[in-house]
Amino acid sequence: MAPVDNISVTSLENEPAWGSHDIDDPNNIDQIFSAMEAFLAKNSIGGRLQFELDGHNHNVSQIPQRLVQQDEPSKSDIVVRFESIEHFKTIHKQASEYEDALETKDVDDFNKEGNSFKAWPLISIPEGDDITTWMILVEPRQIIEARIPNVGESCLLRLVNPNSDEGVSAWWNARRAQNNFAEVNKGKESWSKLIVFNVRLVKSEDESNCVIHALIPSDGKQHENLEKLELTKDNAVSVGLFFIKSDATFEAEMKSLSKLVKASNIPPVTPLATINRDAESEQVTKVGDWLDLAPELLPEQKPIVVKKPTNPRAVQAQQVEAFKYLLDFHDPESFVNIFDIYPHMREPNRPGLGIPSAILKKYARMNEHQRNAYNGLLSKMPYGIAMLPGGPGGGKTDWVMTVIGLMQSKSRAKVLYLLDINGPLDDATAKYIWLMQNAGLPKRAIRMKNFGTEFKRSVRVGAMDTRTKGSEEPEVDFSRNFLSLYTQHAAGTAPDPTRTRHQHILPSLDEAAWEHYDKHRDEFETLTDAIATCNGSPLQNRQLRREIYVLYSAVLRLADFIATTPCVAASAFSRMFIPDLVVFDEAAHARELSTLISIANFCPKAGWIFIGDHRQTQPTVKSNNTNPHGRQLATSAMERAYLAGVLNHQLLINHRAFGRLERLPSKLIYGGKMVSGIPHMDRFPRWAKFVRGYLDGLAGLRCSTPRLIVHLNGVGRPTKVGTSWFHQQHMQWTMERVWELINNPRFRSAENEANKGTILLLAPYKAAVTKYQEAIEALAKAHPNHRIPQRVEARTWDSSQGHEADIVAIDYVREYPTGFMDGMYRFNVGLTRARQGEWHLMHPNMPKAETFQKTNYLRKLYSACEKGLDGLGEGRIANITWGAQPIAIVHDVPDKVLVKEEAVKNAPTKHEIVKGENTKDDSAGEPSGEELPAQDFDAPVLVLSDIEPEEDGNEMPKTPHFGYTHSSAANSQASLRQETTTVVVDGHKLDLGCELPVNYDNIVW
CATH class of the missing domain: 2.40.30 (Elongation Factor Tu (Ef-tu); domain 3)
Incomplete structure (x- = not known):
């Protein structure tokens, strides 16, 4: 990829350089605040330092008035290649300090209320x-x-x-x-x-x-x-x-930046000496069965052993070179070849290696993009850095788990897995545990959740700076949590192990320490005696704290896989765990300084692997509109690498979306390079055909691609709640559709038809999401046997990254689009969560709004559904009259299928589907699409026959589903009648309807 040449480098020659002063040196405090004051006076509105006379002095700057946000901020102010270390340091320190000041002010404002x-x-x-x-x-x-x-x-x-x-x-x-x-x-x-x-x-x-x-x-x-x-x-x-604003992440970022800057300004140090891990483990504990690996381990290629430096924990030469490479992505002078370090990974399927079949199967299932990245990226990592972006459903996490599994299958390699989002971090840990269990490898994983706060709470003030050589006082105090578990186990009230939705046990550090101690008490007799003999407050017992620290140190050093957040990685944990490989997942979501935490604190011999997708997510920056360097702060290292043209591998084979759903985001976001990894004949399994047929019924039109834009003609306006919004009628209509799907046994998972289908509801406003969550809870309470909380979920666009479902429903809520609805990141995430089908619920006035025509992505989505794109249909526009009578539609029903109405109150005797305002345009660009013919029936049933096959040769799904009156002008106030319709197929009854009152406030599910 050619470098981007039209990105200008922002000059900071005239800016006050408070970043030139060492933030860790208290002698520089006057210079730092003087420079900050001058900077704020120049770059903010009324920007002098302000302190409360009657409150705490937080050293917080006054935040400028909010500036008008651009619809599509220009990237011309993003620095892609920094001129120097000082250039990078100045921009990121200023931007981070400004953001920190804004967050502090926000918390203070809340506390005053x-x-x-x-x-x-x-x-x-x-x-x-x-x-x-x-x-x-x-x-x-x-x-x-x-x-x-x-x-x-x-x-x-x-x-x-x-x-x-x-x-x-x-x-x-x-x-x-x-x-x-x-x-x-x-x-x-x-x-x-x-x-x-x-x-x-x-x-x-x-x-x-x-x-x-x-x-x-x-x-x-x-x-x-x-x-x-x-x-x-x-x-x-x-x-x-x-609320007390946590400074843990900010401090971790600043310290990591300071470490790398200092190390870059001194002569290179010798590489980290080779560590004899077996000897180290024996010194910590006598327990030998904790690392019972495969009986035969291949010898690892040893790096050149040099004289051990005075401080082996100091920043090493490789870390400095990796840091400098990330600044400007210059042509590297040296590379790390992971296959030289672990030769068995070069050809893992070679006979005789003895790699477990469960891991070899994952390797064999790698697609072309994954295999190219495995062979090409891992064999040529500049200064040990490997960056691998991947699209939605591209298998990024699966790829890195395969790499870890192959590496650990024949070695004692240790892995540190970093991610700054707790939910996906739990999922990744569960995937690792599942892989190792299937492979029969007795590896130990620890999920150190929120260890950063535990560390902050337990470390004695000043202990890290004042402890003396040979002191018995440990640098970290783990005693409170351990003694709490000890007391609970002794009383028989111990909590259940932490679990995820996968039901894998995710051992925390405290749980792992207790389990290790409980199984090997004879190895920790001194600790047992200290617990038994302490009186008064055991937390004051130095010997007890020391023994607990030894236990935790042993557990950490003997672990094979530790998953945690970057914040804890910057703490003393970095001196207690020495990884051979560091993986940073969702790297495109992390700020650059968070990325540097992994480099400043660890020197893994196999290097650092960064995975993510800079087109789906970006670092969160609250001060983006006012921060002078907000755009830079919101740009990840991975996105800069992409703009610099140094990323040679990407995972763009989508294995998530069925029914060609991946085609539109590929064209709009990925330049047409994202392709389906599902075989052509498998892209419409029978359950995906059901979903497509269901959407056919909603639209009254053929949907070659299962995507709809739905307009409810006759609905009212949205409701404002504080600064947020929700739409009552949108929510009612959506929840009615949710119940129809959940209550239908033919709504199944496309990936495994033994599982029932799932639904993800997305909205851009938190008030709307809250209302949907309440509705889901009410529905679940009324129908406890449907496992609704496990099948239906409501989220904002921003929190949906890493989540997927068989059907995704997006409620745009408002009558006109706002700037944040049209951002590439949110748009891409929303458009790539669905496996089988999706609908976008837009107010009828939205496409008519002047601001809609100025959007970049929303109008393209609308046009693709209305007219097609490149001659292919990418969806349909469905104009549905609010409050219309639902009807059951069955495609190509054989004689043995009996459809009968059991209870219809005030049901009409005739149903028809008429053209809406956009029917003609809906058919444009859709060569195989056609309107559903109007027919007469004594019962509310419409049978469709003689339908031509789809463009891919798949037949119209023979699946019952609901249809609606499609008219934008008539019957806008018609009430939705209550009905229950049953389809009997081969002697089995399939309920298609339920009582659905119109007034949501009075719903009793």
């Missing part, structure tokens, strides 16, 4: 005479969604008077915990949206007179009481929250 929330004190667990830990459930509201702490992080919580919002208790420290109610108790799925806090109360420190009662008493019948408990407004209390 004094909001209150409904909460339920669920249970209390005594930890001593004076200490009790409470589990408190808090009902979230949209106002806190962007500010709420992540799992493992903390805020302050207090009880408040519900009438005045005045506090009636002291502020208590509340640590957010994982909400596992949906997984452990199917009857409590409605609780899954609540925020769970663990609050540790010390009676002697709280002088308030408030009284708090647990809803589940400690009477030995907790499980029985939990089953019976209902959360209502009558048993709720009111709480106030005070």
Whole structure:
């Protein structure tokens, strides 16, 4: 790929260089703030440093007024190749500090508002005479969604008077915990949206007179009481929250940048000495069976062993060269060939190697793009860096798991897996565990969830700087979590292991440490004695902390695979785990400084692999409109590499989308290079034909590609909630369609017809998503046997990355498009989540809006569905009258299929499908499409026969589904009648309808 030449390099010669001062040096604080003050005065509106006279001095700058956002920001202000290290450092420090100031101000503004929330004190667990830990459930509201702490992080919580919002208790420290109610108790799925806090109360420190009662008493019948408990407004209390902005990520990024800059300005150091891992493991623990690998391990090619440096943990020469390469993507002088380090990976299918068949099967299933990347990318990694972008459904994670599996199949290689999003990180860990279990390899995986906050809480202030050589005080204190697990196991109240939706056990570091200790207590007799003999407060017992630290160090060093976030990777963890390979997943979602965390803190001999897709996602930047370098901050290292033309491999063979759904995003986003990896004859399996037939019925038109743009003619306007929006009638219509599909046994997974089909509901506004989530919960409560929470999910576009479903429904909510609806990243994500079919629910006024004609992607989507693209149909426009009577449509019904109406209230005797306003245009560019003929029936049934085959030769699906009156002018206020229609096929009844009242507020599912 040729480099992009028209990207200008922003000059910063005249900008104040506060970044030239070492942020870690307290002597430079005056110069730093002086430079920051000058910068803000020049680049912001009223931008002097502002401090509150009556509050905390956060050293936070005044944030400029919000500037007008451009519809499509120009990329001319993005620096693709930086001129120097100082150039890179200055831009990213300024941009990050500005963003941090904005986030701090946002949190401070919320804290001043004094909001209150409904909460339920669920249970209390005594930890001593004076200490009790409470589990408190808090009902979230949209106002806190962007500010709420992540799992493992903390805020302050207090009880408040519900009438005045005045506090009636002291502020208590509340640590957010994982909400596992949906997984452990199917009857409590409605609780899954609540925020769970663990609050540790010390009676002697709280002088308030408030009284708090647990809803589940400690009477030995907790499980029985939990089953019976209902959360209502009558048993709720009111709480106030005070958020504390976490600086962990910001500090980790700044420290990593500082380390690399400093190392780049000093003479090169010698490479990290080869470590004898067997000897190291024996020094930590005597347990030899923890790493029982395959009986025969191939010898690894050893790097040149040099004299061990004075500080082996210092930044090494390879790390510095990798950092410099990322700055300007210059022609590299050296490469890492992973096949030289692990020769068995060069030809893994060579007879006699003994690689497990489960891993070899994954290697054999690699498609052309994956195989090319395996052979070409891994054999020539510039300074150890490999970047591999891939499109949706391209198998990026599957590819890297195959690489890891092959590497570890015949070696003791250790892998660090980084990802800055918790959900996908859980999924990746589960995939690794599943692969190793199938391969019969006894590898140990640890999912260190939120270890960064645990580390921040447990490290003694100043310990890392003040400890002396030979000191018995460990640099990290793991005692609180371990002793808590010890107490719970001793009392028989230990929590269930952390699980994902895949039901794989994901051991946390604490769980792994406990399991290791419990199985090998004879190896940790000193720790056992320390626990037994400590009195008073065990946390003050230095020897106890030391022994627990030794246990955790052993577990970390002996682990084969550790998955965590970049934030924890920048902590002392980097001195406790030495990986041979670092994988950074969703690298296009991470800011450049987060990417550098993996390089500044680790020097893996096999290098760094970065995977992601810069066309689906980008780093999150809240200050993009006002930050002088916001566009640069929102540009990932992977996107810069793409713009620089140095990415030689991409995974663009799509294995997700059936029915040619991948074709349109390929044309609009990927330059036509994304192709289907599904064999031509398998692109419409019978369950995908059902979905296409269902969409045929909605549109009243043939859909060669199962994609619809739906207009509900006669609907009202959306409703505004704060700064967000939702559309009541859009939601009602969508949920009616959801129930039709979920209730139909023929709606199955295209990938595995033994599984039922799934639905993903997307909306650009959080208020709309919240309403959909509430509707899903109501539907699930009314029909508990349909596993609705496992099959239907509602998300915003921004949070749908990494998720997919058989059918995707996108509700655009508003009457006209807004700028963020038309961004490439959101548009691409929304258009590539579906496996079998999708519909886009647009207000009828949206395509008529002047702003719609100025959109870049939405109008192309509309045109492709209306007129086709390149002579091929990419979807249909469906004009449906709001409140129209649904009818059942059956294609090519044989004589043995009996359709009969069981209960139709006020049903008409004649149904027809008439042309809508866009019917003629809908047929353009669709050579095989045709209108559905109008026919008369005594019952609401329309039988279609003699339909010509599709352009790919597949027949029209012989599947019953619903159709509607397609008219934009008539009967806009008609009420939706209630009916139940049953199709009997070979003696089996298939319910096609249900009672669906029009007024959503009065729905009782």
